[in-house]
Amino acid sequence: MAFPRRSPLHDAHVAAGARLVLFGGWEMPLSYPTGTVVEHLACRRSAACFDVSHLGTVRVEGPDAWDRLQRSLSNDLRRIAPGHAQYSHLLGDDGSVVDDVIVWWTADDSFDVMPNASNTVPVRQALGGDDITAGRAVIAVQGPEARSLLGGVAPDLAAVPRFGVRQAMWQRVPVTVAGTGYTGEDGVEIAVPAEAAGSLWSAVVGAGVVPAGLGARDTLRLEAGLPLYGHELGPGITPVQAGLSWVVGWDKPELRGRDVLVAERRDGPRRRLRGIVAGRRPLRDGAAVSAGGVTIGHCTSGSFSPVLGRGIALAYLDSTAAAGAATTGLPVVVDLRGTPVDATTVPLPFVAGSPAR
Amino acid sequence: MVGGRARGTGVRVPLAFTGVQVPEELHYTAEHEWVAPSGQTVRVGITDYAQDALGDVVYVDLPAVGVEVAAGGVLGEVESTKSVSEIYAPVAGTVVAVNEALSTAPEQVNGDPYGSGWLCELAPAEPDALQSLLDAAAYRRLVDS
Numbered sequence: 001m002a003f004p005r006r007s008p009l010h011d012a013h014v015a016a017g018a019r020l021v022l023f024g025g026w027e028m029p030l031s032y033p034t035g036t037v038v039e040h041l042a043c044r045r046s047a048a049c050f051d052v053s054h055l056g057t058v059r060v061e062g063p064d065a066w067d068r069l070q071r072s073l074s075n076d077l078r079r080i081a082p083g084h085a086q087y088s089h090l091l092g093d094d095g096s097v098v099d100d101v102i103v104w105w106t107a108d109d110s111f112d113v114m115p116n117a118s119n120t121v122p123v124r125q126a127l128g129g130d131d132i133t134a135g136r137a138v139i140a141v142q143g144p145e146a147r148s149l150l151g152g153v154a155p156d157l158a159a160v161p162r163f164g165v166r167q168a169m170w171q172r173v174p175v176t177v178a179g180t181g182y183t184g185e186d187g188v189e190i191a192v193p194a195e196a197a198g199s200l201w202s203a204v205v206g207a208g209v210v211p212a213g214l215g216a217r218d219t220l221r222l223e224a225g226l227p228l229y230g231h232e233l234g235p236g237i238t239p240v241q242a243g244l245s246w247v248v249g250w251d252k253p254e255l256r257g258r259d260v261l262v263a264e265r266r267d268g269p270r271r272r273l274r275g276i277v278a279g280r281r282p283l284r285d286g287a288a289v290s291a292g293g294v295t296i297g298h299c300t301s302g303s304f305s306p307v308l309g310r311g312i313a314l315a316y317l318d319s320t321a322a323a324g325a326a327t328t329g330l331p332v333v334v335d336l337r338g339t340p341v342d343a344t345t346v347p348l349p350f351v352a353g354s355p356a357r
Numbered sequence: 358m359v360g361g362r363a364r365g366t367g368v369r370v371p372l373a374f375t376g377v378q379v380p381e382e383l384h385y386t387a388e389h390e391w392v393a394p395s396g397q398t399v400r401v402g403i404t405d406y407a408q409d410a411l412g413d414v415v416y417v418d419l420p421a422v423g424v425e426v427a428a429g430g431v432l433g434e435v436e437s438t439k440s441v442s443e444i445y446a447p448v449a450g451t452v453v454a455v456n457e458a459l460s461t462a463p464e465q466v467n468g469d470p471y472g473s474g475w476l477c478e479l480a481p482a483e484p485d486a487l488q489s490l491l492d493a494a495a496y497r498r499l500v501d502s
Binding site for chain 2: 019030031035036037038215218219280281282284303304306311337
Protein backbone atom coordinates (compact mmCIF):
# COMPACT_ATOMS: atom_id res chain seq x y z
CA MET A 1 0.00 0.00 0.00
CA ALA A 2 1.54 3.28 -1.12
CA PHE A 3 -0.13 5.59 1.37
CA PRO A 4 -0.40 5.07 5.12
CA ARG A 5 -3.82 4.07 6.37
CA ARG A 6 -5.50 6.38 8.80
CA SER A 7 -7.82 5.75 11.71
CA PRO A 8 -11.37 7.15 11.73
CA LEU A 9 -10.04 9.18 14.68
CA HIS A 10 -7.18 10.71 12.70
CA ASP A 11 -8.63 14.24 12.67
CA ALA A 12 -9.19 14.15 16.42
CA HIS A 13 -5.56 13.17 16.99
CA VAL A 14 -4.29 15.98 14.75
CA ALA A 15 -6.55 18.47 16.52
CA ALA A 16 -5.16 17.29 19.86
CA GLY A 17 -1.61 17.99 18.66
CA ALA A 18 -0.55 14.35 18.46
CA ARG A 19 2.86 13.45 17.08
CA LEU A 20 2.12 10.88 14.39
CA VAL A 21 4.22 7.88 13.46
CA LEU A 22 4.09 5.16 10.82
CA PHE A 23 3.35 1.79 12.38
CA GLY A 24 2.43 -1.35 10.46
CA GLY A 25 1.35 0.73 7.45
CA TRP A 26 -0.79 3.06 9.58
CA GLU A 27 -0.23 6.65 10.60
CA MET A 28 -1.02 6.65 14.32
CA PRO A 29 -0.37 8.83 17.37
CA LEU A 30 3.04 8.22 18.97
CA SER A 31 2.26 10.64 21.76
CA TYR A 32 0.16 13.70 22.56
CA PRO A 33 1.58 16.98 23.90
CA THR A 34 1.33 15.47 27.39
CA GLY A 35 4.23 13.15 26.50
CA THR A 36 4.79 9.41 26.78
CA VAL A 37 5.77 9.34 30.46
CA VAL A 38 2.70 11.27 31.65
CA GLU A 39 0.44 9.13 29.43
CA HIS A 40 2.04 5.98 30.80
CA LEU A 41 1.60 7.03 34.42
CA ALA A 42 -2.01 8.09 33.77
CA CYS A 43 -2.75 4.53 32.66
CA ARG A 44 -1.09 3.02 35.74
CA ARG A 45 -2.64 5.42 38.25
CA SER A 46 -5.94 6.54 36.69
CA ALA A 47 -7.03 5.77 33.12
CA ALA A 48 -5.80 6.26 29.57
CA CYS A 49 -7.42 5.72 26.18
CA PHE A 50 -5.68 4.42 23.08
CA ASP A 51 -6.73 4.37 19.45
CA VAL A 52 -5.86 0.82 18.42
CA SER A 53 -7.74 0.92 15.12
CA HIS A 54 -4.55 -0.30 13.41
CA LEU A 55 -5.16 -3.74 14.85
CA GLY A 56 -6.97 -5.73 12.20
CA THR A 57 -10.42 -7.22 12.60
CA VAL A 58 -11.15 -10.40 10.66
CA ARG A 59 -14.76 -11.52 11.06
CA VAL A 60 -15.26 -15.27 10.75
CA GLU A 61 -18.90 -16.35 10.61
CA GLY A 62 -21.01 -19.37 9.79
CA PRO A 63 -21.61 -22.93 10.99
CA ASP A 64 -17.98 -23.90 10.32
CA ALA A 65 -16.44 -20.79 11.95
CA TRP A 66 -15.66 -22.54 15.25
CA ASP A 67 -14.01 -25.45 13.45
CA ARG A 68 -11.86 -23.15 11.33
CA LEU A 69 -10.58 -21.24 14.35
CA GLN A 70 -10.11 -24.35 16.46
CA ARG A 71 -8.08 -25.96 13.66
CA SER A 72 -5.97 -22.91 12.79
CA LEU A 73 -5.19 -21.24 16.12
CA SER A 74 -3.13 -22.59 19.02
CA ASN A 75 -5.47 -22.04 21.94
CA ASP A 76 -8.44 -24.31 22.68
CA LEU A 77 -11.85 -22.72 22.15
CA ARG A 78 -13.35 -25.44 24.37
CA ARG A 79 -11.90 -23.47 27.29
CA ILE A 80 -14.31 -20.57 26.66
CA ALA A 81 -17.87 -19.95 25.49
CA PRO A 82 -19.70 -17.38 23.37
CA GLY A 83 -19.39 -13.95 24.93
CA HIS A 84 -15.76 -14.46 25.92
CA ALA A 85 -12.37 -13.43 24.56
CA GLN A 86 -9.25 -15.55 24.23
CA TYR A 87 -5.60 -14.78 23.46
CA SER A 88 -4.23 -17.17 20.85
CA HIS A 89 -1.43 -17.77 18.35
CA LEU A 90 -1.36 -18.59 14.67
CA LEU A 91 1.47 -21.12 14.44
CA GLY A 92 3.65 -22.35 11.60
CA ASP A 93 4.45 -26.02 11.04
CA ASP A 94 7.73 -25.49 12.92
CA GLY A 95 5.83 -24.20 15.95
CA SER A 96 6.84 -20.60 15.23
CA VAL A 97 4.40 -17.85 16.13
CA VAL A 98 3.12 -16.42 12.80
CA ASP A 99 0.99 -13.94 14.75
CA ASP A 100 -0.63 -13.43 18.10
CA VAL A 101 -4.31 -12.56 18.10
CA ILE A 102 -7.23 -11.85 20.37
CA VAL A 103 -10.39 -13.78 19.54
CA TRP A 104 -13.69 -12.14 20.47
CA TRP A 105 -16.38 -14.84 20.43
CA THR A 106 -19.22 -12.43 19.73
CA ALA A 107 -22.09 -14.90 19.05
CA ASP A 108 -22.54 -18.66 18.60
CA ASP A 109 -21.32 -18.72 14.99
CA SER A 110 -19.42 -15.43 14.86
CA PHE A 111 -15.90 -14.46 15.85
CA ASP A 112 -13.95 -11.22 15.51
CA VAL A 113 -10.25 -12.05 15.35
CA MET A 114 -7.80 -9.19 15.95
CA PRO A 115 -4.30 -9.68 14.55
CA ASN A 116 -1.41 -7.23 14.56
CA ALA A 117 -1.67 -4.51 11.91
CA SER A 118 0.93 -6.03 9.60
CA ASN A 119 -0.46 -9.56 9.92
CA THR A 120 -4.09 -9.10 8.94
CA VAL A 121 -3.49 -10.65 5.51
CA PRO A 122 -1.83 -13.93 6.67
CA VAL A 123 -4.37 -14.34 9.46
CA ARG A 124 -7.25 -13.89 7.03
CA GLN A 125 -5.65 -16.37 4.65
CA ALA A 126 -5.45 -18.92 7.43
CA LEU A 127 -8.94 -18.41 8.85
CA GLY A 128 -10.99 -17.15 5.92
CA GLY A 129 -13.59 -14.56 6.82
CA ASP A 130 -13.91 -10.87 6.04
CA ASP A 131 -11.49 -8.05 6.77
CA ILE A 132 -13.76 -5.46 8.41
CA THR A 133 -10.87 -3.29 9.67
CA ALA A 134 -11.73 -0.26 7.54
CA GLY A 135 -15.29 0.18 8.80
CA ARG A 136 -14.60 0.64 12.48
CA ALA A 137 -12.35 2.17 15.10
CA VAL A 138 -11.15 0.34 18.20
CA ILE A 139 -10.72 2.36 21.38
CA ALA A 140 -8.96 0.84 24.40
CA VAL A 141 -9.78 2.36 27.80
CA GLN A 142 -7.31 1.06 30.38
CA GLY A 143 -6.29 1.69 33.95
CA PRO A 144 -7.48 1.30 37.56
CA GLU A 145 -10.12 4.02 37.01
CA ALA A 146 -11.00 3.03 33.42
CA ARG A 147 -14.34 1.48 34.34
CA SER A 148 -15.43 4.18 36.76
CA LEU A 149 -14.59 7.05 34.40
CA LEU A 150 -16.04 5.31 31.32
CA GLY A 151 -19.08 4.36 33.41
CA GLY A 152 -19.87 8.05 33.83
CA VAL A 153 -20.60 8.40 30.11
CA ALA A 154 -21.30 4.83 28.96
CA PRO A 155 -22.25 2.53 31.86
CA ASP A 156 -23.14 -0.45 29.63
CA LEU A 157 -19.73 -0.34 28.00
CA ALA A 158 -17.89 -0.05 31.31
CA ALA A 159 -19.73 -3.03 32.82
CA VAL A 160 -18.29 -5.68 30.48
CA PRO A 161 -16.29 -8.08 32.68
CA ARG A 162 -12.65 -9.10 32.25
CA PHE A 163 -12.40 -11.25 29.08
CA GLY A 164 -16.13 -10.88 28.50
CA VAL A 165 -17.48 -9.83 25.08
CA ARG A 166 -20.81 -7.98 24.78
CA GLN A 167 -22.85 -6.11 22.21
CA ALA A 168 -23.92 -2.71 23.49
CA MET A 169 -25.21 0.61 22.18
CA TRP A 170 -23.40 3.93 22.00
CA GLN A 171 -25.76 6.74 21.05
CA ARG A 172 -28.05 4.32 19.14
CA VAL A 173 -25.09 2.79 17.31
CA PRO A 174 -24.22 -0.87 18.02
CA VAL A 175 -20.71 -1.43 19.39
CA THR A 176 -18.80 -4.52 20.47
CA VAL A 177 -17.06 -4.31 23.83
CA ALA A 178 -14.49 -6.72 25.28
CA GLY A 179 -12.85 -6.74 28.68
CA THR A 180 -9.43 -6.95 27.09
CA GLY A 181 -6.36 -4.79 26.54
CA TYR A 182 -2.59 -4.92 26.40
CA THR A 183 -1.33 -2.65 29.16
CA GLY A 184 -1.43 -4.97 32.16
CA GLU A 185 -4.31 -2.93 33.55
CA ASP A 186 -8.00 -3.65 33.85
CA GLY A 187 -10.19 -2.05 31.20
CA VAL A 188 -12.16 -2.57 28.00
CA GLU A 189 -11.69 -2.33 24.27
CA ILE A 190 -14.55 -0.99 22.18
CA ALA A 191 -15.05 -1.64 18.46
CA VAL A 192 -17.23 1.21 17.22
CA PRO A 193 -18.45 1.94 13.67
CA ALA A 194 -16.27 4.60 12.03
CA GLU A 195 -19.04 7.21 11.91
CA ALA A 196 -19.60 7.04 15.69
CA ALA A 197 -15.93 6.74 16.70
CA GLY A 198 -15.35 10.47 17.09
CA SER A 199 -18.24 11.02 19.46
CA LEU A 200 -17.23 8.07 21.65
CA TRP A 201 -13.57 9.19 21.76
CA SER A 202 -14.65 12.73 22.72
CA ALA A 203 -16.93 11.42 25.45
CA VAL A 204 -14.20 9.19 26.89
CA VAL A 205 -11.67 12.03 26.90
CA GLY A 206 -14.32 14.36 28.32
CA ALA A 207 -14.82 11.90 31.18
CA GLY A 208 -11.23 12.50 32.27
CA VAL A 209 -9.49 9.61 30.51
CA VAL A 210 -6.05 10.68 29.22
CA PRO A 211 -5.36 10.07 25.50
CA ALA A 212 -2.19 8.02 25.11
CA GLY A 213 -0.15 7.08 22.05
CA LEU A 214 1.80 4.11 20.81
CA GLY A 215 4.82 5.24 22.82
CA ALA A 216 3.00 4.71 26.10
CA ARG A 217 1.29 1.58 24.80
CA ASP A 218 4.74 0.10 24.18
CA THR A 219 6.25 1.01 27.57
CA LEU A 220 3.07 -0.20 29.32
CA ARG A 221 3.05 -3.59 27.63
CA LEU A 222 6.79 -3.90 28.29
CA GLU A 223 6.38 -3.17 32.02
CA ALA A 224 3.58 -5.74 32.03
CA GLY A 225 5.94 -8.30 30.43
CA LEU A 226 3.63 -8.75 27.45
CA PRO A 227 5.23 -9.91 24.18
CA LEU A 228 5.07 -7.88 20.97
CA TYR A 229 5.07 -9.51 17.56
CA GLY A 230 8.31 -8.73 15.72
CA HIS A 231 10.17 -8.56 19.02
CA GLU A 232 9.33 -11.41 21.41
CA LEU A 233 7.23 -13.37 18.88
CA GLY A 234 7.97 -14.23 15.26
CA PRO A 235 9.72 -16.70 12.97
CA GLY A 236 11.80 -19.23 14.90
CA ILE A 237 10.19 -18.36 18.24
CA THR A 238 7.70 -20.79 19.80
CA PRO A 239 5.09 -20.16 22.51
CA VAL A 240 7.08 -22.47 24.80
CA GLN A 241 10.20 -20.27 24.53
CA ALA A 242 8.05 -17.20 25.13
CA GLY A 243 6.68 -18.67 28.37
CA LEU A 244 3.24 -18.89 26.78
CA SER A 245 2.59 -22.64 26.90
CA TRP A 246 -0.86 -21.80 28.28
CA VAL A 247 -1.73 -20.39 24.85
CA VAL A 248 -1.34 -23.90 23.39
CA GLY A 249 -4.29 -26.29 23.42
CA TRP A 250 -2.18 -29.38 24.05
CA ASP A 251 -5.22 -31.71 23.98
CA LYS A 252 -6.60 -30.48 20.66
CA PRO A 253 -6.94 -33.13 17.95
CA GLU A 254 -5.41 -30.76 15.42
CA LEU A 255 -2.52 -28.47 16.36
CA ARG A 256 0.02 -27.02 13.97
CA GLY A 257 3.62 -27.60 14.97
CA ARG A 258 2.56 -30.14 17.61
CA ASP A 259 5.62 -32.42 17.28
CA VAL A 260 8.04 -29.53 17.68
CA LEU A 261 6.13 -28.07 20.62
CA VAL A 262 5.69 -31.36 22.46
CA ALA A 263 9.40 -32.17 22.11
CA GLU A 264 10.36 -28.70 23.26
CA ARG A 265 8.08 -28.88 26.27
CA ARG A 266 9.47 -32.32 27.17
CA ASP A 267 13.17 -31.44 26.71
CA GLY A 268 12.94 -27.83 27.73
CA PRO A 269 13.36 -24.96 25.27
CA ARG A 270 16.90 -23.93 24.31
CA ARG A 271 16.11 -20.34 25.31
CA ARG A 272 13.52 -18.62 27.47
CA LEU A 273 12.05 -15.14 27.69
CA ARG A 274 13.28 -13.31 30.78
CA GLY A 275 12.96 -9.88 32.33
CA ILE A 276 16.05 -7.75 32.99
CA VAL A 277 16.29 -4.66 35.18
CA ALA A 278 19.26 -2.26 35.14
CA GLY A 279 19.98 1.19 36.56
CA ARG A 280 18.45 4.34 35.21
CA ARG A 281 19.74 4.01 31.66
CA PRO A 282 17.15 2.60 29.21
CA LEU A 283 17.92 -0.87 27.89
CA ARG A 284 17.46 -1.40 24.16
CA ASP A 285 16.22 -3.96 21.67
CA GLY A 286 19.10 -5.91 20.15
CA ALA A 287 21.56 -5.40 23.02
CA ALA A 288 23.67 -8.47 23.82
CA VAL A 289 23.31 -9.96 27.32
CA SER A 290 26.24 -11.75 28.93
CA ALA A 291 26.92 -13.55 32.20
CA GLY A 292 30.42 -14.38 33.40
CA GLY A 293 31.84 -12.93 30.19
CA VAL A 294 29.82 -15.25 27.94
CA THR A 295 27.00 -13.99 25.70
CA ILE A 296 23.81 -15.78 26.77
CA GLY A 297 21.22 -13.92 24.68
CA HIS A 298 19.85 -10.62 23.37
CA CYS A 299 17.25 -8.08 24.39
CA THR A 300 14.14 -8.17 22.19
CA SER A 301 12.49 -5.06 23.68
CA GLY A 302 14.01 -2.45 25.92
CA SER A 303 13.14 0.94 27.28
CA PHE A 304 12.73 2.93 30.46
CA SER A 305 10.14 1.96 33.05
CA PRO A 306 8.37 5.14 34.19
CA VAL A 307 7.02 3.33 37.26
CA LEU A 308 10.34 1.80 38.37
CA GLY A 309 12.52 4.65 37.10
CA ARG A 310 14.90 2.07 35.68
CA GLY A 311 15.95 0.57 32.37
CA ILE A 312 14.10 -2.68 31.63
CA ALA A 313 14.20 -5.25 28.85
CA LEU A 314 12.75 -8.52 27.72
CA ALA A 315 15.45 -10.89 26.51
CA TYR A 316 15.75 -14.44 25.26
CA LEU A 317 18.44 -16.12 27.36
CA ASP A 318 20.04 -19.54 26.87
CA SER A 319 18.27 -22.04 29.07
CA THR A 320 21.53 -23.30 30.58
CA ALA A 321 22.10 -19.85 32.05
CA ALA A 322 18.49 -18.87 32.60
CA ALA A 323 17.26 -22.10 34.17
CA GLY A 324 16.63 -23.01 37.77
CA ALA A 325 17.66 -20.65 40.52
CA ALA A 326 19.06 -18.25 37.92
CA THR A 327 15.53 -17.50 36.68
CA THR A 328 15.68 -14.45 38.89
CA GLY A 329 18.57 -12.66 40.47
CA LEU A 330 21.11 -13.68 37.82
CA PRO A 331 23.69 -10.90 37.48
CA VAL A 332 24.11 -10.06 33.79
CA VAL A 333 25.84 -7.39 31.72
CA VAL A 334 23.95 -5.67 28.89
CA ASP A 335 26.05 -4.20 26.08
CA LEU A 336 24.57 -0.78 25.26
CA ARG A 337 26.36 0.46 22.14
CA GLY A 338 29.70 -0.67 23.53
CA THR A 339 29.07 0.35 27.13
CA PRO A 340 28.66 -2.54 29.58
CA VAL A 341 25.70 -1.98 31.93
CA ASP A 342 25.13 -4.13 35.02
CA ALA A 343 21.66 -5.64 35.28
CA THR A 344 19.75 -8.50 36.93
CA THR A 345 17.14 -10.95 35.76
CA VAL A 346 13.76 -10.53 37.48
CA PRO A 347 10.40 -12.29 37.38
CA LEU A 348 7.74 -10.94 35.01
CA PRO A 349 5.78 -8.74 35.00
CA PHE A 350 8.08 -5.87 35.96
CA VAL A 351 5.03 -4.00 37.26
CA ALA A 352 1.79 -5.60 38.43
CA GLY A 353 -1.25 -3.81 37.05
CA SER A 354 -4.58 -3.08 38.67
CA PRO A 355 -6.61 -6.14 39.67
CA ALA A 356 -9.40 -7.12 37.30
CA ARG A 357 -12.88 -6.42 38.53
CA MET B 358 22.13 16.24 18.19
CA VAL B 359 20.76 14.43 15.19
CA GLY B 360 17.38 12.80 14.64
CA GLY B 361 18.22 9.82 16.78
CA ARG B 362 18.79 6.22 16.01
CA ALA B 363 15.18 5.41 16.55
CA ARG B 364 14.26 1.83 17.41
CA GLY B 365 10.98 0.42 16.17
CA THR B 366 8.71 3.36 15.66
CA GLY B 367 10.89 6.37 15.03
CA VAL B 368 10.09 9.96 15.77
CA ARG B 369 8.97 11.84 12.69
CA VAL B 370 9.50 15.56 12.94
CA PRO B 371 6.74 17.65 11.33
CA LEU B 372 8.04 19.62 8.37
CA ALA B 373 6.49 22.91 9.30
CA PHE B 374 7.13 23.17 13.01
CA THR B 375 5.99 26.31 14.70
CA GLY B 376 6.10 27.71 18.17
CA VAL B 377 9.56 26.56 19.25
CA GLN B 378 11.70 28.93 21.27
CA VAL B 379 14.91 30.20 19.63
CA PRO B 380 16.48 32.73 22.03
CA GLU B 381 18.13 35.60 20.20
CA GLU B 382 21.33 35.74 22.27
CA LEU B 383 22.47 32.14 21.71
CA HIS B 384 24.57 30.45 19.03
CA TYR B 385 23.34 27.26 17.32
CA THR B 386 24.47 24.23 15.32
CA ALA B 387 22.68 22.46 12.49
CA GLU B 388 22.54 19.44 14.85
CA HIS B 389 20.22 21.39 17.17
CA GLU B 390 22.62 22.27 19.96
CA TRP B 391 22.77 25.73 21.47
CA VAL B 392 25.89 27.45 22.77
CA ALA B 393 26.01 30.30 25.30
CA PRO B 394 29.31 32.10 25.84
CA SER B 395 30.17 32.87 29.47
CA GLY B 396 33.61 34.35 30.05
CA GLN B 397 36.29 31.89 28.99
CA THR B 398 33.87 28.96 28.71
CA VAL B 399 30.70 28.11 26.78
CA ARG B 400 27.58 26.34 28.02
CA VAL B 401 25.99 23.74 25.72
CA GLY B 402 22.50 22.26 25.52
CA ILE B 403 19.95 21.00 23.01
CA THR B 404 17.35 23.32 21.51
CA ASP B 405 13.65 23.50 22.21
CA TYR B 406 13.06 22.07 18.74
CA ALA B 407 15.34 19.12 19.53
CA GLN B 408 13.77 18.30 22.90
CA ASP B 409 10.31 18.43 21.35
CA ALA B 410 11.31 16.16 18.47
CA LEU B 411 12.96 13.70 20.84
CA GLY B 412 10.00 13.40 23.21
CA ASP B 413 10.29 12.70 26.93
CA VAL B 414 13.97 12.59 27.88
CA VAL B 415 14.51 9.78 30.41
CA TYR B 416 18.31 9.53 30.44
CA VAL B 417 21.27 11.76 29.64
CA ASP B 418 24.79 10.40 29.25
CA LEU B 419 27.31 13.19 29.85
CA PRO B 420 31.09 13.30 29.35
CA ALA B 421 33.57 13.32 32.21
CA VAL B 422 35.05 16.65 33.27
CA GLY B 423 38.51 17.03 31.76
CA VAL B 424 37.74 15.17 28.54
CA GLU B 425 38.96 16.87 25.36
CA VAL B 426 36.63 16.80 22.37
CA ALA B 427 37.04 17.75 18.73
CA ALA B 428 34.44 19.91 17.03
CA GLY B 429 31.69 17.51 15.92
CA GLY B 430 32.94 14.79 18.28
CA VAL B 431 30.47 12.89 20.41
CA LEU B 432 29.85 14.58 23.76
CA GLY B 433 27.21 12.23 25.06
CA GLU B 434 23.72 10.84 24.45
CA VAL B 435 20.18 11.97 25.14
CA GLU B 436 17.65 9.15 25.38
CA SER B 437 13.87 9.13 25.23
CA THR B 438 11.72 6.04 25.83
CA LYS B 439 11.97 5.32 22.11
CA SER B 440 15.27 6.61 20.82
CA VAL B 441 18.90 7.50 21.43
CA SER B 442 20.41 10.71 20.05
CA GLU B 443 24.07 11.62 20.17
CA ILE B 444 25.13 15.07 21.31
CA TYR B 445 27.99 16.56 19.28
CA ALA B 446 30.53 19.09 20.50
CA PRO B 447 29.65 22.41 18.82
CA VAL B 448 33.28 23.53 19.17
CA ALA B 449 36.59 21.86 20.03
CA GLY B 450 37.55 22.15 23.67
CA THR B 451 37.81 20.65 27.13
CA VAL B 452 34.82 19.67 29.27
CA VAL B 453 34.98 21.82 32.41
CA ALA B 454 31.55 21.13 33.94
CA VAL B 455 28.55 18.85 33.46
CA ASN B 456 24.97 19.27 34.67
CA GLU B 457 24.90 16.59 37.39
CA ALA B 458 21.24 17.32 38.16
CA LEU B 459 20.23 15.60 34.92
CA SER B 460 21.30 12.22 36.30
CA THR B 461 18.22 12.18 38.52
CA ALA B 462 16.02 14.74 36.70
CA PRO B 463 16.63 14.33 32.94
CA GLU B 464 13.13 15.71 32.27
CA GLN B 465 14.62 19.19 32.81
CA VAL B 466 15.93 18.90 29.23
CA ASN B 467 12.28 18.96 28.11
CA GLY B 468 11.00 21.42 30.67
CA ASP B 469 13.75 24.06 30.44
CA PRO B 470 16.11 23.25 27.55
CA TYR B 471 17.88 26.65 27.64
CA GLY B 472 17.99 26.87 31.44
CA SER B 473 18.17 24.07 34.00
CA GLY B 474 18.32 21.53 31.16
CA TRP B 475 21.82 22.57 30.06
CA LEU B 476 24.20 19.66 29.41
CA CYS B 477 27.81 20.69 29.90
CA GLU B 478 30.38 23.51 29.74
CA LEU B 479 33.43 23.58 27.50
CA ALA B 480 36.62 25.63 27.48
CA PRO B 481 36.98 26.21 23.71
CA ALA B 482 40.35 25.38 22.15
CA GLU B 483 40.01 28.29 19.70
CA PRO B 484 39.06 31.76 21.01
CA ASP B 485 36.90 32.66 18.00
CA ALA B 486 35.27 29.24 17.59
CA LEU B 487 31.73 30.59 18.02
CA GLN B 488 31.97 32.58 14.80
CA SER B 489 31.47 29.39 12.80
CA LEU B 490 28.08 28.71 14.44
CA LEU B 491 24.58 29.78 13.37
CA ASP B 492 22.90 32.84 14.82
CA ALA B 493 19.28 32.71 15.97
CA ALA B 494 17.90 33.94 12.63
CA ALA B 495 19.82 31.31 10.67
CA TYR B 496 18.80 28.54 13.06
CA ARG B 497 15.17 29.64 12.92
CA ARG B 498 15.30 29.39 9.12
CA LEU B 499 16.72 25.88 9.48
CA VAL B 500 13.91 24.59 11.67
CA ASP B 501 11.20 26.47 9.76
CA SER B 502 12.25 25.11 6.38
